[in-house]
Amino acid sequence: MPSKLNDTLKKFDWRQNIVYIAFVLVLIYFSITLQEHGFLTQDNLLNIARQTAMISIMGVAMTFVIASKEIDLSVGSVAALSAITTALTMQAGLGMFAAIFVGLLTGILIGFINGYLVTKIAIPSFLVTLAMMMVVRGLAMWMSGTSPIPIINEHYIFFFGSGNVLGIPILLFWTIIIAVIGHFLLRHSIFGRQTLATGGNETAAIFSGVKTARIKMAVFMGTGAMAALAGMLYAGRLQAGRFTFGDGDELSVIAAVILGGTSLFGGVGTVVGTVIGSIMIGTINNALILQGLDVSQQMMVQGIIIILAVAFGRKKKKV
């Protein structure tokens, strides 16, 4: 029954699912063309997982922010600052747990300030977080005196970045845990539904009893916390806190979210899509490196991917 098939194809939401199709195509393409370069080896694949973990984790939280029709450009800087506050706390001899606490608190606090300025003072989040991006990066630079702060705590290094369990990098576990929690929150919890409603039509959400200001505070604190976690993972992986961590990550994160099918216009979001989007960008970067392209070329490709993602992710035109 070709007409039935035709209908199914018509009904299939291409925009929402394009990332999965693209991902499979990219994988197949590189598996064939980069076979001799070892693209499909376990080492290389795990390497991709390691390299994309931080973007994925921040992407999960960013999905909520974008779904609520806001944006957070400060994540990269927050990652750096949290890495530094964590490292400094350990350097001061306060131990790993205190350091984790301080690192997370750093991120959550900045998220709180972002949320406060957006909801209470009513400054658009683009401006608030753009300014915050600079303030926080500057703060990270200043606190670290521009030099790396070494981390020597072995437990920390194991759990936050460098460890392997059963041959699988711990970073992959972090990614999976955060993605699963994020997915359930967005799809199945009250908070998730209210976040989507806030982004879909804020007035109607308020009229239905959603405390949209509180939702926005929460999503900004979410990106703050996840950016902090990402920063701590950078620190564990490189065994030091550096103010340069996460430079430019905000764009990769937003690209992953949009590529994944979350709408920049708010009201639509998918955590699984974001993670796939992030891994796909990571895979392409990896392939470019294997092919011997350098950073400048990677940047160009990534920029083009963002444009493609937004072009495909544009609001569906009405029939």
Place this chain on the structure above:
Amino acid sequence: MAETILKMSNIEKSFNSINVLNQVDFEVKKGEVHALMGGNGAGKSTLMKILTGIYQLDEGTIEIDGKEHIFKNTADAEDAGISMIFQEFSLIPKFSVAKNIYLNREPRNKFGFIDDKKMVKDSEAIIKELELKIPPKEIVENVSVGYWQMTEIAKALSKGTKILIMDEPTSTLTKTETEILFRIIKKLKSSGITIIYISHRMDEIFQICDRITVLRNGKNVVTKNSADMTMEEVINSILGGSMRSSFEWVERKASDDRTPLLEVEKLKSGIRVKDVSFTLFEGEILGMAGLMGSGRSETVRTIFGIDPLENGKILVRGEHVKIHSPDKAIKLGLGLVPEDRRSQGLVLGHSVKENMILPSLKKVSKKNLIQNKIANEKVERLIAKLKIKTDDIYKEASLLSGGNQQKIVLAKWLLNDTDILILDEPTSGVDIGAKTDIIEIIREIADLGKAVLVISSEMTELLAMSDRVLVMKDGVVTSSLERKHIESEEDVERAIQIE
């Protein structure tokens, strides 16, 4: 007999293989006012969107003045002299009236700049032709909403429209404004403009329309001169025999102990609500009558925590409460069906289900996780109860017909099992059969001991359900009439107009 100006034949249209228009023929004569009628989801708006190039037909032909046209987009239709006045206004509120009328077609001077003077002068001429008093330089925002529609009409005229489509134009108008609109329609008609008029209000149709076409479930039912049809016949063709429309008022058994659920004392908010006091009892349906701008919507907005309360107090179940947000109001057992379903009532991009459960997420969750089984069951039940026409519970709200969207907004609060239900024009855009159903449902709710406060500018409907009617004027409650002492609509009309 006048010649045919528009002929749509064998129109077919499906969305996702679900048929919406089936072999529809529609013929309109030059200079007539032609009513297009039918129940919610019958396909009226879809047919008109095809005529204006918003949707493309799957099959069929469109002829204008005997010449076949294919409309690929709205510009094509406009070139052929067709304009539509949408229910959702397409004016830019921050622009002046004149600027809106000539939007994108601004007259230019010899340097290629916009010729403001000419624009204002031309607008003035059109407005004068319509015998209206709208200052062309005024910013649209500052003009009363009732005049927005007139501005839209002026805009259509400035384009040299031959066929003007109005989709439920009176649903936001007061009686006086409706009269002005009708006067304009007659004027347009006499100057040879053809009008296609969509409305669910029977009396209007017989007042101004020459012929009537009725659609039911995407098919033609009848086209006749309105003089040759009775109101019963029209209602029958719309509903398909199952004649279920009675706006008869039946006295409800008033309970003896009158427990006040909601008490409002000396409410003041903004410029529209000056001094409002009333009591709403358990099991009571309290109607609110008044002109547009009399402060009814603003009063309920204040009670619901949207507009700030500047003075006075609100008691719920005898207790003094401070309501700063709708969230607080809902916690106290209030629910509001707001004035504007599209901007305030619905997340248009979300599904029927998601919209319906939004105020009740806690009620359909366990440990903060939404239980789809419970939610779906409740949603399905309300879809059946309100006869909402949708493919399934996952259909995007924006794709439902206007009347069915309105029913979702009502369903939100029925699902929430709200104690004090406030309804601001709850049946706007709803067809005549569904109106009867909704009135019945509202009575059912009141019979359960809940209280209902309802604003409606349709007097027949208001009188069909209210136990008592409050009359508001200029932000003040001027009188409270027991329904059983009201003999006719004129009684209330008089109370509304009283100086």
